[in-house]
Amino acid sequence: xxxxxxxxxxxxxxxxxxxxxxxxxxxxxxxxxxxxxxxxxxxxxxxxxxxxxxxxxxxxxxxxxxxxxxxxxxxxxxxxxxxxxxxxxxxxxxxxxxxxxxxxxxxxxxxxxxxxxxxxxxxxxxxxxxxxxxxxxxxxxxxxxxxxxxxxxxxxxxxxxxxxxxxxxxxxxxxxxxxxxxxxxxxxxxxxxxxxxxxxxxxxxxxxxxxxxxxxxxxxxxxxxxxxxxxxxxxxxxxxxxxxxxxxxxxxxxxxxxxxxxxxxxxxxxxxxxxxxxxxxxxxx
Amino acid sequence: xxxxxxxxxxxxxxxxxxxxxxxxxxxxxxxxxxxxxxxxxxxxxxxxxxxxxxxxxxxxxxxxxxxxxxxxxxxxxxxxxxxxxxxxxxxxxxxxxxxxxxxxxxxxxxxxxxxxxxxxxxxxxxxxxxxxxxxxxxxxxxxxxxxxxxxxxxxxxxxxxxxxxxxxxxxxxxxxxxxxxxxxxxxxxxxxxxxxxxxxxxxxxxxxxxxxxxxxxxxxxxxxxxxxxxxxxxxxxxxxxxxxxxxxxxxxxxxxxxxxxxxxxxxxxxxxxxxxxxxxxxxxxxxxxxxxxxxxxxxxxxxxxxxxxxxxxxxxxxxxxxxxxxxxxxxxxxxxxxxxxxxxxxxxxxxxxxxxxxxxx
Numbered sequence: 158x159x160x161x162x163x164x165x166x167x168x169x170x171x172x173x174x175x176x177x178x179x180x181x182x183x184x185x186x187x188x189x190x191x192x193x194x195x196x197x198x199x200x201x202x203x204x205x206x207x208x209x210x211x212x213x214x215x216x217x218x219x220x221x222x223x224x225x226x227x228x229x230x231x232x233x234x235x236x237x238x239x240x241x242x243x244x245x246x247x248x249x250x251x252x253x254x255x256x257x258x259x260x261x262x263x264x265x266x267x268x269x270x271x272x273x274x275x276x277x278x279x280x281x282x283x284x285x286x287x288x289x290x291x292x293x294x295x296x297x298x299x300x301x302x303x304x305x306x307x308x309x310x311x312x313x314x315x316x317x318x319x320x321x322x323x324x325x326x327x328x329x330x331x332x333x334x335x336x337x338x339x340x341x342x343x344x345x346x347x348x349x350x351x352x353x354x355x356x357x358x359x360x361x362x363x364x365x366x367x368x369x370x371x372x373x374x375x376x377x378x379x380x381x382x383x384x385x386x387x388x389x390x391x392x393x394x395x396x397x398x399x400x401x402x403x404x405x406x407x408x409x410x411x412x413x414x415x416x417x418x419x420x421x422x423x424x425x426x427x428x429x430x431x432x433x434x435x436x437x438x439x440x441x442x
Numbered sequence: 443x444x445x446x447x448x449x450x451x452x453x454x455x456x457x458x459x460x461x462x463x464x465x466x467x468x469x470x471x472x473x474x475x476x477x478x479x480x481x482x483x484x485x486x487x488x489x490x491x492x493x494x495x496x497x498x499x500x501x502x503x504x505x506x507x508x509x510x511x512x513x514x515x516x517x518x519x520x521x522x523x524x525x526x527x528x529x530x531x532x533x534x535x536x537x538x539x540x541x542x543x544x545x546x547x548x549x550x551x552x553x554x555x556x557x558x559x560x561x562x563x564x565x566x567x568x569x570x571x572x573x574x575x576x577x578x579x580x581x582x583x584x585x586x587x588x589x590x591x592x593x594x595x596x597x598x599x600x601x602x603x604x605x606x607x608x609x610x611x612x613x614x615x616x617x618x619x620x621x622x623x624x625x626x627x628x629x630x631x632x633x634x635x636x637x638x639x640x641x642x643x644x645x646x647x648x649x650x651x652x653x654x655x656x657x658x659x660x661x662x663x664x665x666x667x668x669x670x671x672x673x674x675x676x677x678x679x680x681x682x683x684x685x686x687x688x689x690x691x692x693x694x695x696x697x698x699x700x701x702x703x704x705x706x707x708x709x710x711x712x713x714x715x716x717x718x719x720x721x722x723x724x725x726x727x728x729x730x731x732x733x734x735x736x737x738x739x740x741x742x743x744x745x746x747x748x749x750x751x752x753x754x755x756x757x758x759x760x761x762x763x764x765x766x767x768x769x770x771x772x773x774x775x776x777x778x779x780x781x782x783x784x785x786x787x788x789x790x791x792x793x794x795x796x797x798x799x800x801x802x803x
Contacts, residue, residue, distance in 0.1 A: 189563025191511065240745055246562040247509050251701055251744045254511065258694060258737030262730040375690060379574060382567045386560075420578040423571055427556050430568070434559040 160291060161408050167293065169404030170301030171366065173397045174359035175377055176384035177307055178352035180396040183385065185324050185348040186242060188249055192257040194378030196353065199260050200226060200360025201369040202268055204275055215277050219361045223354055230353025235346040242345070257374060264371035272368035281365055300362050304397065307355060311393045314351075324348060376419075383426040389436020398438055451769040452629070460763035471614055475607040483610040484678065490613040491675040492695060493715035494620045497708075498667030499696035501624050504706035505633070506660040507640040509562075511693045512569025513668045515553070515576040516546040518687030520669025521676035522580055528596030530585075535596050536612055539673040546669020550662045558657070570690065577688035591683025594676065609678050616670055621764075625708055627663060628766045636660060698740050704750025708764040713752045 175197060182188045190196075200222060207218035241248035274281075283295040315321035323344055326334040331341040363369060363377070380403060388399025403422050410421025429437065475483065495517060503509045524542035528535040553572055560568040581589040597605055627633055635656045638646040647653045676682045695718065696711075703714025725732045743750065755761045 183563075187562070189567060191563075191567065237741075237745070245507075246566070247503065247705065248744050248748065250509050250511075250563055250566050251697060252741050254694065254697065255737040255741035255744070259734050259741070262734040262737070266730045266734070375570075379567070379571055382564075383571065386564070386568075416582050417578075420575065420582070423575045423578070426571060427575070430559045431556055 161412050162405060163291070163293060165405030165408035166401055167297035167301055167404070168408060169397075169401035170297065170304040171359070171362065172380050172384050172400035172404050173304035173308060174300070174355060174362060175381040176388075176396050176400050177304075177311060177393060178355040178359070179378075179381045180385045180388075180393060181311065181348055181352045181355070184391060185328050186345045187328075188238060188242065188345075188349075189246065189253070190352075191250060191253040191378060192260060192374070193356070193381050194376065195257040195260040195374030196356045197360040197363060197377050198369050198371065198374045199264065200357040201275065201364035202264055202273070202360075202371075203357070204361045204364055205268075205273055208275065215275050215361075215365065218275075219357075222357050222361065226353040226357035227350045230356075231346045231350035233353075234349035235342065238349065239342050239345055257378075261371050261374060268371065270371060272370040273364070274368045275361065275364035277365050296362075296366055300366065303358065303362065304400075307358070308393045308397045311351075315393070320347075380422075383422065386436060387426060387429045389439030391440035392438055395436060395438035395440065399436070402437070447773050448770050449773055451771045452765060454762060454765055456761060457763055457765050468614065468618055472611065475610055480603070480606050483606050487609055487613040487674065487678040489715060489719045490617045491671045491678070492699070492718065493711060494616055494671040494674070495668055495692060496696040496699040496711040496715060497620050497624055498664040498671070499693065500700045500705060500708075500711045501627070501667070502660060502664040503697075504700060504710070505628060505636050505640060506657060506664070508657065508661065509566045510557075510569040511566045511690065511697075512557075512571070512573035513664065513696065514688050514690060514692040515569070515573035516550060516665040516668035517672035517675075517692050518573075518576060518580070518684070519549055520546040520672035521682050521687045522586060523669075524673035525592070525594050525676060525682055526586065528594055529592075532596070535594060535677050536608060538596075539612065539616075539670065539677055542673035543666050543670035546672070547662050547666030550665030551658070553665075554658055554661050557661075558654075570693075573688055573690070577684045580688070581684040587683070589684060591681065591686070594680045594682070597677075597680065609674075613674055613678070616674055620667055620670070621708065621712075623663070623667070625764050625766070628708070632656060632659060633766060698736055700750075701740050701743055702750055704753035704756070707750075707752055707756065708766070709752040709756075709762075710750055714750070717751070 175193070178196075179190060179193050182190050203222045203225065204215065204218045207221045208215055211217050211221060237252065238249060241252050277296070281294070281296045284292045285295055285298065286292045313321075315324060323334070323339050326337065327339055327341045327344050335341055360369070384400035384403050385396055386399070387402050388395035388397070403426070406425045407418050407422040411418030413421070471486075474486075495513065499510070499513055502513070520542040522542075523545040524535060524538040527533040527538035527541055533541070557565060557569050557572060580586060586592050628636070635646065635651045638649065638651055639653055639656055643653055672687065676687070699714030699718045700711050701714070702717050703710035703712065721732075721736070725735070728735075747754070749757060752761075
């Protein structure tokens with residue numbers, strides 16, 4: 158039982174990283190990125206390609222991909238997604254959904270449908286012995302650490318810096334914020350850039366922990382989305398908690414019957430939606 | 443006194459002509475089994491299912507403002523119910539098609555209770571999760587073959603030519619019925635309420651429109667239509683599997699068709715389905731590049747050409763084959779009085795907010 162919970166928390170760490178970018182983009186500009194999962198997969202493949210390019214070190218490859226993700230996210234928001242924002246959710250949904258189709262098929266063309274993983278030189282199979290019969294993987298533990306650090310960093314960014322204040326201002330009312338001298342379009346681009354760095358980190362770690370295939374994206378999107386909704390709007394710690402609940406639920410489900418693990422996670426999400434639609438730990442209305 | 447000077451015009455000469463041409467086309471199409479090839483019939487059944495599904499997605503998203511990526515839940519559900527009624531209950535599969543569609547409409551009521559908790563972009567992904575729950579649930583039922591699916595055995599006794607002709611006629615009937623259903627729904631009181639809700643939910647409610655019931659009605663009708671498309675598709679296909687029945691591609695193709703043709707207009711999915719059929723015919727051999735192109739096309743159209751093909755034609759030339767608006771027309775005998783008395787109303791005044799003006803500007 159303790160092992161299931163522990164595995165659930167570790168899985169939740171990964172889901173936190175999937176979800177933070179989604180939470181950030183929705184929080185700042187009410188944009189639902191339906192290509193979230195596909196960008197995670199794209200980032201993982203970018204690391205795989207970069208690894209082949211720089212020759213060997215996965216960490217160097219990740220470091221090379223992060224600035225690319227930042228620039229890509231900034232450009233995407235500035236030149237494409239900003240044009241889709243508005244009261245009508247349709248344009249942004251169609252454009253991000255179209256991007257998802259494009260990314261999936263591009264990866265399929267470039268890398269074939271085979272699942273791949275990022276070579277970490279054995280780090281992914283190292284374990285830490287906790288007591289007699291309990292051990293945890295070093296990589297999942299590191300992922301959990303990264304997730305906690307990323308959540309804390311985002312919370313600090315939003316709560317304690319002038320950039321965070323600007324993000325909150327354009328989120329509340331972009332027009333008034335504009336009158337105060339903030340350029341909402343640039344801030345949106347910056348928010349997406351940060352979200353894409355998180356997406357790249359998530360993709361790299363997913364690729365190290367298990368495998369990635371071009372068709373994996375939609376499922377990762379759904380996990381990210383469920384974590385955000387379970388946790389509630391407006392708080393990154395809420396997203397983390399939502400991801401933990403989802404991870405633990407899925408692990409318990411897998412333990413009961415491997416065929417129903419993900420189903421069980423979906424059901425808990427739907428139950429939260431019915432019983433507490435504002436999420437478990439909402440900060441905003 | 444004023445009221446007697448005006449009449450409400452609901453049709454145009456073009457729409458009358460379109461109705462006549464449409465009826466003629468349907469008659470010609472109905473005779474196809476007597477002179478056409480069976481591959482044409484199969485093709486029509488397939489594209490007909492895509493079209494019905496897209497039509498219902500258009501009703502939901504373009505008129506109801508509920509953008510869903512999860513309508514495949516009802517598509518697959520309709521298909522599975524049809525198959526189970528045929529295989530296990532011994533009901534004629536062609537009758538079971540209608541029952542499957544009804545079941546999909548029925549299951550939409552409890553589903554809406556969950557889905558309506560979300561709105562906007564989150565509604566879209568939430569409905570996708572619900573569709574996944576449907577897929578995983580059916581994938582775990584061994585009676586219908588679990589994850590690998592099963593075959594519709596109930597049609598075994600029927601001769602192939604008969605089966606294909608009946609499936610074809612049924613598809614043709616369903617296509618006509620789907621257009622009629624959506625058209626009549628939108629022309630009626632509910633359609634007017636629906637447009638009001640889409641444009642401003644709060645304002646609509648303040649005018650006494652039952653927002654919740656109307657949205658539920660649209661959701662149920664759209665689910666019924668999606669279920670009809672699904673049941674029909676798998677009668678034509680004879681084989682069902684959870685991955686095929688609940689594939690998100692159904693919604694993806696529906697979105698593509700509606701966006702290309704023009705969202706929020708009945709002609710949109712018709713034009714979109716024709717474009718999709720043509721693209722599919724000539725380019726589907728290119729596999730991944732073809733799908734990549736479809737994705738890019740949807741993005742480009744959304745960014746730069748938001749009203750779609752038919753929307754463009756409508757704005758440019760005022761075409762409307764299925765007019766749902768009400769136009770106030772000055773009666774001839776009143777024109778003389780009107781000329782003397784300056785009236786605020788112009789000769790042609792849009793009473794309702796027409797889709798193209800209300801949403802896409």
